[in-house]
Amino acid sequence: GAVVSQHPSWVICKSGTSVKIECRSLDFQATTMFWYRQFPKQSLMLMATSNEGSKATYEQGVEKDKFLINHASLTLSTLTVTSAHPEDSSFYICSARDYRAPSYNSPLHFGNGTRLTVT
Amino acid sequence: DAKTTQPPSMDCAEGRAANLPCNHSTISGNEYVYWYRQIHSQGPQYIIHGLKNNETNEMASLIITEDRKSSTLILPHATLRDTAVYYCILGGGANNLFFGTGTRLTVIP
Numbered sequence: 669g670a671v672v673s674q675h676p677s678w679v680i681c682k683s684g685t686s687v688k689i690e691c692r693s694l695d696f697q698a699t700t701m702f703w704y705r706q707f708p709k710q711s712l713m714l715m716a717t718s719n720e721g722s723k724a725t726y727e728q729g730v731e732k733d734k735f736l737i738n739h740a741s742l743t744l745s746t747l748t749v750t751s752a753h754p755e756d757s758s759f760y761i762c763s764a765r766d767y768r769a770p771s772y773n774s775p776l777h778f779g780n781g782t783r784l785t786v787t
Numbered sequence: 788d789a790k791t792t793q794p795p796s797m798d799c800a801e802g803r804a805a806n807l808p809c810n811h812s813t814i815s816g817n818e819y820v821y822w823y824r825q826i827h828s829q830g831p832q833y834i835i836h837g838l839k840n841n842e843t844n845e846m847a848s849l850i851i852t853e854d855r856k857s858s859t860l861i862l863p864h865a866t867l868r869d870t871a872v873y874y875c876i877l878g879g880g881a882n883n884l885f886f887g888t889g890t891r892l893t894v895i896p
Contacts, residue, residue: 674830702883711874712831712886761830763884773819773838776884778830 670696672764674779681752681786688748689782691762697742698764702776703735706759718745742767752786759783791875796891799869805862807890809875812856820851821878822860824871825889831874834860865894 671694681687691701699720704712716737717725724737736748745764749756760783763776792810799805811820819838823831835842835849837858842849848861862869874889 672830704886711888712825714883714885717883759828763830773836775821775833775836777833778823780830781828783828 670766670777672762672777672779674762674782676782677780678783679785681784683753683786684751686748686750687752687784688746689760689762689784691745691747691764691779693743693764693766693777696764696766697768698745699742699767701739701745701762701764703737703745703747704761704763706761706781712761715747718747720745749784752784754786757784757786791877791887793873793875793887793890795888796893798893798895799862799865801867801894801896802864805860805865805869805892805894807860807862807873807875807892808857809859810857811875811877814855814877818877820849820855820858821876821884822847822849823874823876823884823886824869824892825874826868826871831886834873836878865892867894867896870894 673692675690701718703715705715706712715730718737718739720739726732739745759781761781763778765776819836821836822834825831835847837849851858872889872891874886876884878884
């Protein structure tokens with residue numbers, strides 16, 4: 669089956685530093701990847717849509733200068749949390765769909781998430 | 788993003804069938820019903836999806852009512868490892884999926 673790999677699975681960083689999270693599709697290619705954030709005991713919230721070769725699309729209320737997204741290839745998207753603060757501590761999850769599959773009738777495949785703790 | 792309604796929690800005895808309901812009365816004609824589950828501290832796992840016919844795979848069965856306003860996910864023989872939050876999501880047209888609050892299923896030994 670389709671596999672999405674996220675790295676790292678967890679990271680602890682100091683306030684003010686930046687953290688990069690990688691999302692890779694291992695056995696398929698994806699022109700679009702999605703980044704979600706999940707706070708404790710809450711559901712997943714879509715942060716942004718990452719588009720290969722073009723700018724990401726951010727959801728309302730998500731700061732694009734703080735959460736930098738790069739989608740340089742059909743198998744890799746990165747999310748960089750810049751100048752992280754404790755309130756950015758969360759579970760970040762990426763997802764992707766095989767670009768050959770119709771979006772209306774094919775599942776999204778999710779990574780296993782990255783737990784970010786900012787001290 | 789169309790809305791779905793699920794009970795916040797359910798219990799099921801180990802070995803019994805778990806039937807998880809979902810209401811989606813505003814579903815439109817081209818929207819599929821997707822089910823995912825999330826085990827604690829992991830990413831969501833795809834289970835099954837369907838449009839209007841009932842579907843079955845190695846994990847579960849999906850029963851969609853004729854008017855498509857509701858559906859039921861059936862885990863035929865629940866195990867302890869099926870304890871998770873189950874999300875019923877409508878997808879189609881839009882590229883991404885919007886998650887509601889889901890149903891927290893607890894399988895009891």
